[in-house]
Amino acid sequence: MRIENELVKSVYAGVAPARPDLFRFCSLVVDYAASKAGEKQDRSTLLAIWIVISISIGAGVFVAGNFRAGMLPFAELFAAAGMTLFAAGLFLRWWAIITLGRFFTVDVVVEKDHEVVERVPFRLVRHPSYTSVLLAFVGFALTLRSWAAMLVVLVPIFAAFIHRVNVEEEALQRGARREICSVHA
Helix, strand or coil: CCHHHHHHHHHHHHHCCCCHHHHHHHHHHHHHHCCCCCCECCCCHHHHHHHHHHHHHHHHHHHHHHCHHHECCCHHHHHHHHHHHHHHHHHHHHHHHHHHHHHCCCCCECCCCCCCCCCCCCCCCCCHHHHHHHHHHHHHHHHCCEHHHHHHHHHHHHHHHHHHHHHHHHHHHHHHHHHHHHHHC
16 A cells, blocks of 8 residues: 555544544545556655645635634625535536546556546546546635635645646656557557
C-alpha cells in the first residue's frame, strides 16, 4: 500500500474519529481507487491536495467566524446557492467517476490498456471530475457567507488542482507518445 493512501486515510480518520465504520468505508474507497497497474506519475499531488484542502477549509471557517467585515450581503441566498452548487458538484463528480469506470484512479497513472473516454461528460469538459469537485468547493465557500473566507478557501485549492491537472496532462501526453511509438515500431 502506498504511503500517500495511508495519509489520505489518516485525514479521513481525523475528520470522523468517532465513526470507525466511516473510516473503514473511506479506506476501502481509497484502496479501490488506487491504481492496480501502470506507473504512478502524480508527483505527490494527491497528498498536496489533501493538505491544501484541510488547511484551506480550516482557515476559511476561521476567517468566516472571526472577520465580520468580509461578510456577504444576502447571506441566506448565498448559503442556499452554495448548497445547490455543492450538491451539483458532488453529483457531477460521481457521474465522471462512473463514466470512467475501471480507468478511474486517485493516482495519476496511464494504464497499459488506457483508452480515451469520449462520452459525456468528457466530451464537454476536459477534466469533469476535477471541474466538478472545484464546483463543490465553490459551493462550500459560498456557504461561509464571506468573500474573505471564499478567497482563503478557493485560491489555494484551485492552485493545487491546477497543478494536479498539469501533472496529469503531462502523464497523458507521455502515454500517448509511447502508444504512438509502439504502433509505429
